[in-house]
Amino acid sequence: MRALLFLLILFLTGPLAAQDTEVDVELFLAVDVSRSMSPDELEIQRQGYAAALTSAEVQAAISGGLLGRIAITYVEWAGEYNQRVLVPWTLIATPQDARAVADTILATDREGLRRTSISGALIYATGDFAGNGFTGLRRVIDVSGDGPNNQGRPVHLARDKALAEGFIINGLPLMTQDALSAMWGIPDLDIYYQSCVIGGPGAFVIPVLSWDQFADAVRRKLVLEIAGMPARIIQARTSTLSPYDCLVGEKMWEENRPWLVIP
Numbered sequence: 001m002r003a004l005l006f007l008l009i010l011f012l013t014g015p016l017a018a019q020d021t022e023v024d025v026e027l028f029l030a031v032d033v034s035r036s037m038s039p040d041e042l043e044i045q046r047q048g049y050a051a052a053l054t055s056a057e058v059q060a061a062i063s064g065g066l067l068g069r070i071a072i073t074y075v076e077w078a079g080e081y082n083q084r085v086l087v088p089w090t091l092i093a094t095p096q097d098a099r100a101v102a103d104t105i106l107a108t109d110r111e112g113l114r115r116t117s118i119s120g121a122l123i124y125a126t127g128d129f130a131g132n133g134f135t136g137l138r139r140v141i142d143v144s145g146d147g148p149n150n151q152g153r154p155v156h157l158a159r160d161k162a163l164a165e166g167f168i169i170n171g172l173p174l175m176t177q178d179a180l181s182a183m184w185g186i187p188d189l190d191i192y193y194q195s196c197v198i199g200g201p202g203a204f205v206i207p208v209l210s211w212d213q214f215a216d217a218v219r220r221k222l223v224l225e226i227a228g229m230p231a232r233i234i235q236a237r238t239s240t241l242s243p244y245d246c247l248v249g250e251k252m253w254e255e256n257r258p259w260l261v262i263p
Helices: 002-013 039-053 056-063 095-106 118-128 155-164 179-184 189-197 211-227 248-256
Strands: 021-032 070-077 083-092 134-145 168-173
Touching: 021 039, 021 083, 021 118, 021 211, 039 095, 039 211, 056 095, 056 211, 070 095, 070 118, 070 134, 083 095, 083 118, 118 134, 118 155, 134 189, 134 211, 155 168, 155 189, 168 189, 168 211
Parallel strands: 021 070, 021 134, 134 168
Antiparallel strands: 070 083
16 A cells, blocks of 8 residues: 555656647658769758748748647658768747758758668658657658669658558659769659659659759748648649559669769
């Protein structure tokens, strides 16, 4: 009896467990930094995300939400086990919050990493939501990339597992043209993303055809994701997809592996 009374007192007087902060959306930004991206392109990406996060449009989307706040993390990815956290899970509710996140993104100028594992990024992302201190009305993984998966688990299997756990996955396929994209890229990367990468309610892709489109594409994408708007107006080039070979990147890697250029 005394033992039970002692435990009851500890329960009533002990510290309360910390409660997660409720937000409109938990947003995982997975940003490609594979070696197929030049230093200038990596800087364009960081500048684009920083500009989008601090834009009036994104701020309006945040303040217009049910709760008026979001949680965000910014993670650069490349190979299967190459994920680099630039911004850990952070609350954004005010322009000052967004500016602090943007400054953190811009303060980094690290070089790219080897290989391209979209599946590795998805697996890392799904595990990273647990214990992040936030509970969102939606959990969104936002993947940008300039080529198909060529390492790790087949991307469509990682995608399917994430969808089964209730995540939404959106895509920002980077379809710019240069010497490396000619070797490691595919001309229908937007269709690849729609067929093999994205999924969940309202999932969408916004293709980037040239780097001068990047900042605007990121801003539009963030507004859609934060506001939870229907994305049927922004899709890949076709809405009727034939069966797609989601292992195209792995096959290209085997064909090109004798080359010294390793994205």
